[in-house]
Each structure stands twice: as structure tokens, then as C-alpha cells.
Amino acid sequence: MTRVVVTGLGIVSSLALDREGTWSAMLEGRDGLGPLTRLHLPSEPAQIAGQVPLGPLRHQTLCERMALLALEEALDGFQPGGDPARIGVFQGAGTSGLPTVEAYLEERLAGRRGRAAQPAYQSPCTVTDALARRLGAEGPRSTIMNACSSSLLALGQAWERLATGELDLAVAGGAEGLCRTTYAGFSCLKAVDARKCRPFSRDRAGLNLGEAAVQLLLEPLDRAMARGATIYAEVLGYGASMDAHHPTAPHPEGEGAARALAMALRVGGMEASSVDLVSAHGTATPANDGAECLAIRRALGSAADAVSVTSTKSQFGHTLGVAGAMGAATTILALRDQVVSPTLRLEDPDPICDLDCTPLVAKERRLRAALVNAFAFGGNNVSLLLARWGGA
Amino acid sequence: MTLPGDLVISGLGLVLPCGDGVEAARASLASGAPCFADLPETLGQGRGAACTSFNPTGIIPPMQLRRLDRASRFAWVAAHQAFQDAGLDPKAGTQGGGDRIAVAVGTMTGGSEAGEAFMRPYLQRGPEGASPLLFPSTVANAASGHLALAFGLKGPSATFVDREGATVTALEQAARWLRTGFADAALVIGTDGLFPLLLDICRGARLLDRHGDPEVGSGRGFLPGEGAQAFLLETRARVEARGTQPRATLRALVGRSAAGSDVEARAKALAQAVDQTSGEGRPVRWIGGSSGLERLDALETRLAANHPDWPAPCFPKPLWGEFGGSGGQLLAAALLEPSDLTLVTAPASSGTQFALCLDGVRLKQS
Numbered sequence: 241m242t243r244v245v246v247t248g249l250g251i252v253s254s255l256a257l258d259r260e261g262t263w264s265a266m267l268e269g270r271d272g273l274g275p276l277t278r279l280h281l282p283s284e285p286a287q288i289a290g291q292v293p294l295g296p297l298r299h300q301t302l303c304e305r306m307a308l309l310a311l312e313e314a315l316d317g318f319q320p321g322g323d324p325a326r327i328g329v330f331q332g333a334g335t336s337g338l339p340t341v342e343a344y345l346e347e348r349l350a351g352r353r354g355r356a357a358q359p360a361y362q363s364p365c366t367v368t369d370a371l372a373r374r375l376g377a378e379g380p381r382s383t384i385m386n387a388c389s390s391s392l393l394a395l396g397q398a399w400e401r402l403a404t405g406e407l408d409l410a411v412a413g414g415a416e417g418l419c420r421t422t423y424a425g426f427s428c429l430k431a432v433d434a435r436k437c438r439p440f441s442r443d444r445a446g447l448n449l450g451e452a453a454v455q456l457l458l459e460p461l462d463r464a465m466a467r468g469a470t471i472y473a474e475v476l477g478y479g480a481s482m483d484a485h486h487p488t489a490p491h492p493e494g495e496g497a498a499r500a501l502a503m504a505l506r507v508g509g510m511e512a513s514s515v516d517l518v519s520a521h522g523t524a525t526p527a528n529d530g531a532e533c534l535a536i537r538r539a540l541g542s543a544a545d546a547v548s549v550t551s552t553k554s555q556f557g558h559t560l561g562v563a564g565a566m567g568a569a570t571t572i573l574a575l576r577d578q579v580v581s582p583t584l585r586l587e588d589p590d591p592i593c594d595l596d597c598t599p600l601v602a603k604e605r606r607l608r609a610a611l612v613n614a615f616a617f618g619g620n621n622v623s624l625l626l627a628r629w630g631g632a
Numbered sequence: 633m634t635l636p637g638d639l640v641i642s643g644l645g646l647v648l649p650c651g652d653g654v655e656a657a658r659a660s661l662a663s664g665a666p667c668f669a670d671l672p673e674t675l676g677q678g679r680g681a682a683c684t685s686f687n688p689t690g691i692i693p694p695m696q697l698r699r700l701d702r703a704s705r706f707a708w709v710a711a712h713q714a715f716q717d718a719g720l721d722p723k724a725g726t727q728g729g730g731d732r733i734a735v736a737v738g739t740m741t742g743g744s745e746a747g748e749a750f751m752r753p754y755l756q757r758g759p760e761g762a763s764p765l766l767f768p769s770t771v772a773n774a775a776s777g778h779l780a781l782a783f784g785l786k787g788p789s790a791t792f793v794d795r796e797g798a799t800v801t802a803l804e805q806a807a808r809w810l811r812t813g814f815a816d817a818a819l820v821i822g823t824d825g826l827f828p829l830l831l832d833i834c835r836g837a838r839l840l841d842r843h844g845d846p847e848v849g850s851g852r853g854f855l856p857g858e859g860a861q862a863f864l865l866e867t868r869a870r871v872e873a874r875g876t877q878p879r880a881t882l883r884a885l886v887g888r889s890a891a892g893s894d895v896e897a898r899a900k901a902l903a904q905a906v907d908q909t910s911g912e913g914r915p916v917r918w919i920g921g922s923s924g925l926e927r928l929d930a931l932e933t934r935l936a937a938n939h940p941d942w943p944a945p946c947f948p949k950p951l952w953g954e955f956g957g958s959g960g961q962l963l964a965a966a967l968l969e970p971s972d973l974t975l976v977t978a979p980a981s982s983g984t985q986f987a988l989c990l991d992g993v994r995l996k997q998s
Binding site: 283284324325333334338341346348349353354355357361365368369376377378380381382384387393397400404421424426428429430481482483484485486488499503507616617618619620 | 730735740742743744747748750751752754755756758759762763764767768769770771772773774776777778780781784785786787788789790791792793794795801804805808812814829832833834835836837839887888889890891892893901904982983984
């Protein structure tokens with residue numbers, strides 16, 4: 241298997257429109273949650289969201305705009321050359337394309353003609369195509385919609401193709417904007433907290449929704465070294481599983497999630513005791529966080545007592561399809577800087593979440609390897625294994 | 633992707649506008665009669681190919697049937713057929729049961745039918761119109777979750793939405809999971825369901841054939857269809873250990889993308905994909921994905937012109953409709969007639985253009 245490293249990282253978030261701005265704000269303990277203004281939903285009890293301070297352009301949806309911005313940051317001036325057929329683009333999406341469908345439906349319900357061409361041509365893979373065009377990529381291209389685990393699985397796909405020597409370069413990630421369907425949907429499931437969300441807390445009452453885009457550049461180690469690229473971290477592998485338990489709720493014991501974690505360790509050839517950090521799915525819903533902590537214990541065994549756990553949902557809200565890539569990106573920065581970003585508002589931990597969930601302030605510590613979790617409706621679990629880059 | 637040569641399709645399940653099951657599909661393909669008719673109002677205004685004879689009785693429990701969107705219903709029944717066809721009951725625990733069976737789905741409309749049903753009352757009446765029962769089905773991967781529950785499948789899962797190539801993308805991912813040992817078997821599904829907003833959008837965007845009779849090369853547009861196709865992908869050794877025979881060997885599967893979406897670039901990408909499979913020799917059968925939409929048809933028209941010695945392509949979409957996330961009905965058509973070497977080309981309006989080769993296609997009693 242070819243060793244695969246991350247050589248580029250772009251983040252557009254509600255904290256900042258760039259990687260380092262986002263990361264430093266996280267370490268300072270700031271969150272990107274604020275009043276919901278993107279959508280006019282006065283009847284919804286929750287009026288909080290993690291909004292990116294950007295809007296769509298005339299010929300660019302918000303998702304496309306954010307994704308391309310993140311890609312430019314990830315490229316950092318690098319112009320990919322070589323065989324375009326060996327450059328792949330792998331994206332995960334949650335609701336990308338939905339805002340245009342919602343707008344069209346609203347027009348039709350109002351008795352107006354609407355502009356059908358927009359929803360007809362603005363599908364989730366429009367973002368994937370836009371990134372491929374920018375790169376001149378002619379290799380494999382895919383758009384996964386696995387709800388909230390989409391972009392982490394896209395990273396897994398990119399790793400697979402690089403590790404087997406099929407590609408020279410891959411871009412993986414996702415972009416997600418707010419839309420009414422998810423806002424109304426999570427709200428009617430009573431899964432949205434009207435206050436800022438509190439992952440792992442005893443009084444956690446649900447999630448907040450957020451926007452973001454994350455793009456990662458992945459390459460074979462030898463190619464990255466040959467061109468003198470900045471290496472952020474190594475991708476060791478991933479695991480994926482289905483719960484086969486419930487359409488929306490996770491397995492209460494975290495059985496399926498634990499299998500994904502264990503699979504990632506097995507694929508990456510790593511002992512649980514070498515993992516120092518788990519970037520949790522950590523949505524702050526009553527069902528997820530307890531089950532996830534059980535899953536981490538189940539997969540890591542006694543080593544779970546020594547790991548740090550953190551949830552980016554406390555900074556950005558739940559960015560749905562891009563949540564996994566956001567977890568991966570911030571974990572890579574944690575491995576680089578040897579510091580764990582905090583779980584904000586974790587003042588009264590739930591006893592069932594009896595791991596070190598990094599409450600309130602960032603924590604400096606030795607970080608050798610990390611797992612990133614993303615779980616989704618339908619019991620779709622993905623876990624990605626990353627290692628600190630300390631030289632070949 | 634280079635395939636190890638021992639990946640086979642061991643089970644086939646079909647829900648199509650011509651009826652449920654392999655025999656209905658074979659008869660439809662042989663007759664060449666299109667399945668288009670005026671759609672019931674619940675599915676949309678206009679003509680299309682609906683699965684009007686779809687019958688989930690005895691397969692999907694009535695309580696669950698009510699909660700499922702059309703794409704998930706179709707997928708469930710097709711998957712049931714595919715497991716039966718392969719002689720495999722994942723819940724019985726043989727060969728590891730469902731623990732190491734993956735699910736890879738290709739769809740374009742998965743979740744959208746429920747999305748419309750969820751959003752219409754919400755937009756009209758506000759939060760009191762929103763149904764918590766509908767919302768979980770608004771995600772594209774709803775079908776994979778239902779399949780996992782129905783058949784006890786616990787391997788990896790992915791749902792792809794890459795336009796006309798979604799199901800072939802799913803097949804490629806499934807092959808990869810088998811090759812890398814992530815799973816022992818993979819259920820590959822293509823599924824799409826009709827719903828009113830889809831028809832409305834397609835008509836408004838002038839994508840539909842207004843003559844009501846799509847014809848490859850006419851440039852008039854397509855007509856939509858719906859249904860599901862299920863393929864069980866396994867290694868030959870695993871299938872033979874169960875004492876069953878595969879339907880076909882998946883010999884080659886190649887995808888090439890064009891950086892742009894113009895016809896020239898996509899035609900070149902499709903030709904390159906075909907070239908990479910050409911080591912398998914001259915095809916005996918050729919299944920194509922042309923639908924009546926100029927931007928798809930042009931690719932295969934050029935391909936045919938460059939390969940005058942090839943057999944005339946068989947186009948299932950003018951019979952069964954464009955499913956959006958199709959590619960599945962192309963692979964299904966390839967499995968309906970015995971052939972030593974069948975080429976399937978799956979042109980797409982953007983993204984990856986696929987070509988795949990099936991070897992030793994054989995029929996079996998199902």
C-alpha cells in the first residue's frame with residue numbers, strides 16, 4: 241500500500257474564511273454560532289446557526305463559492321500537473337442543491353412559473369464538477385450523500401484510490417449551506433436546541449445547524465516529498481459500518497459505530513493505545529453523545545481512558561455533509577500543533593460521557609494519532625484514522 | 633479500475649416499469665415496446681414510465697411499507713429478489729450473515745420525493761405542517777438505511793448521486809470494498825422514484841420529449857422512469873462455495889471524466905473509458921445509455937461511428953425511461969441475454985463517463 245499524506249487544507253467556516261483564522265479562534269475558545277439570518281423562519285423556536293459570512297454569487301451557489309474558496313486555500317498556489325486522469329475529486333454532500341429546489345417549489349406554490357433550469361442543473365455534484373474544472377481533473381469523480389457522514393467517507397474514498405496507487409492527487413471534502421428542509425426537519429424531530437448546543441453535557445438538548453466548506457489535498461507520500469510539499473498529517477485508513485438498528489437513532493450501545501472505529505484501527509494497522517485523540521461526531525443530541533462515548537470505549541478498551549475527545553459542533557454547529565471533513569481538518573491541525581481544541585459549554589458533563597471530552601479550554605498534549613467520527617441517519621458510521629506527520 | 637477477475641454478479645433483482653422480476657424485464661426488452669403512459673396525478677403531470685404493477689405484498693411488512701418512499705420500496709423488493717436469486721439469506725447467518733455485506737446505492741431522486749412531501753406543507757403552513765415521520769426519508773441515503781434494517785446488513789454503505797452514472801459509481805465502490813477486504817459481498821442498488829416536482833422541473837427545463845415517444849438521436853429529450861435494480865457482487869469462490877452459479881463476471885469497469893462538460897470533452901472521456909476496456913475484445917452485445925437527450929446521445933453516436941464492426945447498441949432508456957441515477961437499468965439489460973462479452977457504456981451529462989465489460993453472461997431460473 242502507498243502511504244498517503246495530506247498536503248493541503250482549506251477551511252471556510254463561521255469562525256473565519258480561512259484555515260488558520262478558524263483554528264486560532266477555536267483554540268481561543270470562540271464559537272461561530274450566532275443569530276439565524278440566512279433563512280427567514282420566524283416560527284422556528286431555534287434562531288441560532290453557524291453562518292458563513294458569504295452569500296451566493298450570480299453564477300455560483302453558496303456551496304460552490306465556499307468549496308472553491310476552500311480549494312484555493314488547500315492548493316496554496318500549487319498548480320497540479322501530470323496526468324489529469326490521475327487526479328480525482330471526491331465530495332460529500334448533505335443538502336447541497338436543496339436551496340434551489342426549495343426556492344423553485346415556493347415559486348410554484350405561489351402560482352408563479354419559477355426558473356426550473358436552476359434545480360434541474362444545480363444538483364449536489366455541481367460542486368464536484370466545479371472543483372474538477374478548477375483542477376483540470378479527468379480522473380474519478382464522485383459525490384456521496386450519506387447525510388452527516390458524507391464527506392468523511394469521501395476522504396476514505398480518496399485515501400483508498402491513492403493507497404492502491406490509482407491516483408497521484410485527490411481533493412476530498414464537502415460544502416454545506418443552510419436550507420429550510422433541514423432546519424424544519426431537525427426542528428420537528430425536536431433535535432434542535434434553542435440555545436447554543438452543549439455536546440456531552442448532562443443537559444444537552446440537541447444540535448445547532450451550521451455552514452462550512454472543507455477541502456483536503458491528498459497525495460502519495462513519495463510525490464509529496466519529491467515536490468517539497470508541506471505535509472500536515474498522514475491518512476492511515478478508515479472504517480465504515482451500518483447499524484442495521486433504526487432509521488434515525490444510533491444503536492444505544494454504539495455497536496455499529498464501534499465497529500467502524502475498530503475497522504479504521506485494523507485497516508491502519510494501529511493499536512488503540514497509540515490513539516490520543518478522537519474528534520467525535522458529538523452532535524449534542526441526547527441519543528448520539530452517550531452512544532458515541534460507549535462506542536469509543538468499546539473500540540479502544542482501556543485505552544479510552546487516556547484519549548482526549550472533542551466536538552467541533554460546539555464551535556460550528558452541525559455542518560451535516562461537511563461535518564466529517566471539518567472534524568478531519570481540525571484534527572489534522574491538532575496533530576500538527578499538539579493541542580486539542582475545546583468542547584465549548586461543557587460545564588456539567590453527562591456521567592455516561594465519562595471520557596476526557598476537553599471541556600471549555602484547549603489542551604496541549606502529545607498527539608500521535610487520532611480518529612475522526614461521523615455518523616448519519618440510516619445508521620451509517622465512518623471513522624478515519626490520521627497520524628501526526630513527523631517525517632518519513 | 634483493474635478488477636481481479638473473480639468478481640461476479642451472483643444475484644439480480646429488478647423492479648421496472650414493465651413489471652417486477654427478471655422475466656418481465658426480459659419480455660419487455662425482447663418486445664421493444666416502450667412503457668410510457670400518462671402518469672397518475674400523484675406522480676406528476678405528463679407521460680412517464682411508472683412501476684404501476686409494483687407489488688411488495690409478502691416482502692415489505694405493511695407497517696413499514698407506509699413509511700417508505702418509492703425509491704426505498706423499490707430498492708427493498710429488488711434487493712429481496714437479488715438475495716433470493718443468489719441463494720443467500722443474510723439473516724440466516726450463512727457465510728457470515730449480513731455482518732460483512734456492504735450496500736452501495738446510486739440514485740438521483742432518493743430522498744427528493746419525501747423532500748417535496750415534507751416541504752410543501754411546511755412552506756404552506758409553517759412548522760405545524762412539518763412531519764417528523766417524513767423528514768428521515770428526505771435524505772438520499774434513506775434506502776440504504778432501510779435495506780440495512782430489512783436484511784441485517786452491517787458492512788460499509790455509500791449512496792452516490794452522480795447523475796446518470798450514480799449506480800455505476802456505486803458498483804465501482806462496491807468492487808473496491810470487495811477487493812480491499814472491507815466486505816465479503818456488496819448489494820449494489822440503483823433506485824429512483826417519480827414524484828410531481830421532478831416532472832415539473834424536467835418539463836420547465838425543457839428536458840422532456842413532448843412527443844411522448846423518446847427516440848435516440850432525435851434530440852427531443854427523454855421521458856422519466858422509475859424503478860430499482862439490485863445486483864449482488866461477490867467473489868466467484870464465495871458463490872461457488874454456496875453451490876450456486878453467478879450470472880456474469882465483472883471483467884472491467886473504467887470511468888473517465890472530462891474537465892469540462894461540453895459534448896466533445898465528454899465524448900472523448902467515454903471513448904477513453906471504452907478504450908481501456910477494449911483489451912477484453914470486440915463486444916458481442918452493447919448496451920448504451922442514450923435516452924433521447926442530445927447531450928447523452930451524441931456520445932454514443934460518435935462511439936458507434938468509430939466502431940462500425942460492433943453490434944448495434946441496445947438502448948433500454950427509450951423503453952423504461954430515464955431514472956436519473958440510472959446506469960442500473962443498463963447493467964440490468966446487460967444481464968438479460970446470454971453473451972460471452974457484453975459492453976455497457978454509461979454516458980453522463982457531466983462527471984464520469986463509464987464503460988464496463990461483463991463476461992460469461994448466463995441466464996438462470998429465478
